[in-house]
Amino acid sequence: MPDTFWFALEVTLNGLMAGVMYALVALGFVLIFKASGIFNYAQGVLALxxxxxxxxxxxxxxxxxxxxxxxxxxxLHHIGFKVPALLAILLTAGVMVILAVLVERYILKHLVNQEPIILFMATIGLAYFLEGLGDVMWGADIKTLDVGLPKGISDTIEATTYDLFGYGFFIDKLDIVAALVAALLVTTLTLFSQYSKQGRALRAVADDHQAALSVGISLRFIWVLVWSIAGIVALVAGIMWGSKSGVQFSLSLIALKALPVLMLGGFTSIPGAIVGGLIIGMGEKLFEFFIGPLVGGATENWFAYVLALVFLVFRPQGLFGERIIERV
Amino acid sequence: MKKTFAALAALAIAASTVPASADLMIPNLSYRTGPYAAGGIPYADGFNDYFTLLNERDGGIGGEKVVITECETAYNTEKGVECYEATKGNGALVYNPLSTGITYQLIPKVAADGIPLYTPGYGRTSAANGKVFEWVFNYPANYWDAASVAVKYLLEQNGGSLDGKKIALVYHNSAYGKEPIRTLTELSKKHGFTLVEVPVDHPGQEQKSQWLQIRRDKPDYVVMWGWGVMNAVAIQEAANINYPMENFIGVWWSGSENDVMPAGEGANGYKSLAMHGTGMAYPVYDDLRKFVIDAGKASGAGDQVGSVLYSRGMYAALVISEAIRKAQEIHGTAAITAAQLRDGFEALEITEARMAELGLPNFGQPFAASCEDHGGPGAAMIQQWDAASKTWSLKTGFIAPDDEVLVPLVMEDSGAFAAENNIAERCN
Incomplete structure (x- = not known):
């Protein structure tokens, strides 16, 4: 086999891995949109x-x-000691839950029954507020995030593929961890929504707000729950992306990578976010590999959106989105 | 009564925000928010703190206090232009926007308004030609100088020949990142190396494709023209593919602590260009501590002092303050105008003795500007990152650029600008 073939295969694999990272961000959007119909503009900033x-x-x-x-x-600058990574992750998850309570109490509660565009604009405000709050709370300098995740080329995969195919594949160990975490996250979320009382309540609200309210499900509780879960998903995305590039304010821009994933996978499907991420990741990397050199490169940002648009033409609701049925 | 109170309050606010007319007004078009804040903050702090030092220690420059007005651009060109329009009417003496995009927009505006634009190490390279760009100054070095110095360093490393070598340019896909392409193309013809262009889109958070390409192509060297998160990600990805860090050289905007720290040990050995020294081993920091930081008058939290970008902001402020002194000397007045400051920039000479006197010995290269030369000597050093001690160390002295290649390029580009804008050459 020529090297080009193996390289294309390597690009494909790495594209799939990158897609998982995009999907981690997209999941947070899906959770909130599915439960409340709100497109949460602040999801990237939540990760930051x-x-x-x-x-x-x-x-x-x-x-x-x-x-x-x-x-x-x-x-005052430091409390004098460092906190172990696992405890810090749990404490941060607690902060994200508190944030969800505050968002519900001071923003969402006051906007019940408002048009979706009003709720969307509220999340724009929330995004800027959170970005400023993060700056004031923790400073805007670049921070190194090391929670002990492995990074760098997987020597085992490189050696094994070299022995098998005569071409050593590059796979980043961090990407492998991200894929495992994403699989765990999706499984947990699916089990939660299928088999727990709160999960069923969440699905009921997603299906029909009015009907859910009529059987005694608290909409406010569900909003807190879903924003908490989205906050924790944002934490996972923040850990993965932050481990890669350090924690800096550009981290909020990872939301831009999630948008084409949502357009393609649908705004209401958790598997859609994963599959959408994989297609976008693989598609943009292969396009960059085959076509990029002909058009000057740097095609990934725009190609992801073009790919999503093409899918939209044929399936406006996205691959896994709920079918749009309008009756006269 | 209410009206009187309101009028008095308005007067008090106005008095507290508008400086006395004789103050030296310097707007600082900074970015402390947004994706590039981590680079913008230390630069702005260094810039502001140096002027605060002059105010507190010396009572200003020539007896005139310097007043800094910060305006947030978020590294956004439109906001940068808005900041310029909002501040130029307050007696602004000079602009230093720390953005090539904003610089390009301001070049025609400053010429029309008669305000100097100082862009050390960034902006439009051909503005080094003072015959065409009357109001713009970019000494002591510019992008094309940087590209040439990088190649000269690699020539030194390879016994004077790069024939048959492959150099990849990983660049921010913007006006800034594309600046060195022309120079490197010319240099590749002259020295026989192959140039591979590898663009990275803003902001550069995801670069897997680019580094897979580099892993496959195996260039002998990688030169990087990045800014912001792009730098940190590129260095991490290079470490991931086990690219030899000593063969990876960034421009001076890809050579700060922000760029290497996130990669940890992986960044060890990474090199970058440096147009000035760095670290705390300069006497000026004693005064900065005494008069600014310990006195609670620092621009930021005081935790960036001595970092690469803080030093660069401070250096820019130093050059501007020296230009102000020169203008005061030429025109015999302390309360200079923007047009008079332009004369100061054009007649400025900073010797090593003067740098030592200012508390920064062996920090920057000596230079002397002239009507024709707004670009300075263009020399730069190579620094290398030591991940264990978390410090940069200088590996070379100042290396001069290849003027044989650069001068014709500057003349061609500035000539085209002059023709497009009907600018008659000056200094004849």
Whole structure:
């Protein structure tokens, strides 16, 4: 087999891996949209905020230290010890739950029965607020995130594929972890929604708000629940992306990578987010490999959207989205 | 009564925000928010802190206090232009927007408004030709100088020949990132190496395709023109594919602590260009600590002092302050205008003795501007990252660029700009 074939296969595999990373971000959008019909513009910023909080806790940083020092003339920066990664992740998950409660209490509660566009605009405001809050709480400098995840080329895969095909494949160990985490996350979310009481309530609200309310399901509780889960999913995405590039404010832009995934997979399907991510990841990498050199390269950003648009033409609801039926 | 109170309050607010007319007004078009904030913050802090030092220690420049007005651009060209329009009417003396995109937009505006634009190490390279760009200054070095210095360094490493070598340029797919392509293309013809262009789209969070290509093509060297998260991701990806870090060289905008820290040990040995020294081993930091940081007057949290980008912001402020001194000397007045400051920039000479006097010995290259030369000598050093000690160390002294290649390119590009804009050459 020529090297080009193996290289294309390597690109495909890496595209699938990148797609998993996109899907991790897209999952948060799907969860909130499915349960409340809100397109959460703040999902990327939630991932940034979660990652900032995680690093801050791990490093033992005093939140709002710059503000406190400026107001009171103190020089507080650190609490004097570092927090183990696992405990810090649990504490950050707690922060994301508190954030979900606050979002419901101070934003969503006041917007019940408003048009979706109003709710969407509220999440735009939330995104900017959270970005500023993250800056004031933890500072805007780049932070190194190391929760002990392996990084770099998998020597085992490289050696094995070299022995088998005469071509050593590159697969990043972090991407393998991300794929496993995504599989675990989807399984957990599916089991939760199928077999737990809260999960069934969540599905009921997703199907019909009014009917769910009439049987005594608390819409406010469901919103808190779904924003908490989306916050925890954002934390997972933040850990994966932050481990790769450090935690910095550009992390919020990973949402841009999730949009074509949503357009393709559908806004209401968890498997759709995964499959959409895989198709987008693989598609953009293969396009860059085959066509990129002919058009000057750097095609990935726009090609993902073109690919999603093509799918939209044939399936406006996305691959796994609920079928749009309009009756006269 | 209410009206009187409101009027008094308005007066008080106005008095507190508008500086005295004789102050030296310098807008700082900075970015402390958005995806590039991590680079914008230390630069802005270094810039502001140096002027605060002059105000606190020396009572300003020539007896005139410097007033900095910050305006947030978020590294966005439209916002940068808005900032310029919002601040130019307040007696702005000079602009330093730390963005090539904003610089391109401001070049015609500053010429029309008569305000100097100072873009050290960034912006439009051919603005080095003072015959065409009367109001723009980019000394001590520019992008094309950087590309040439990188190639000269590689020539030194390869016994004077790059014949048959392959160099990949990983660049930010923007006006900034594309700047060195022309120079490197010319240099590849001259020295016989193959140039492979590898663009990365903004912001550069995902670069798997690019680094798989590099893994396959196996270039002898990788040169990077990145900014923001793109740098950190590229260095991490290079480490992932086990690319030899000593063969990976970034431009000076890809050579800060922000770029290497996220990759941890993997970044060890990574190199970058440096147009000035870095670290705390300069006497100026004693004064900065005493008069600014410990006095609670630092622009930021004071935790960026001595970092690469803080040093660069401070260096830009130093050059501007020296240009102000020169303008005051030429025109015999402390309260100079923007047009008078332009004269100061054009007549500026900074010697090593002067740098030492300012507390920065062996920090930057000496240079002397002139009517024709707004670009300076263009030399740069090579620095290397040591992941264990988390420090940069200089590997070379200043390396001069290849003017034989660069000068004709600058003349051609600036000549085209002059023709497009009907600009008559000056300095004749």
């Amino acid at each position: 905020f979660a990652a900032l909080t995680l690093v801050g806790i791990m490093e033992g940083q005093v939140p709002f230290s710059h503000l406190i020092n400026a107001v009171f003339g103190t020089s």
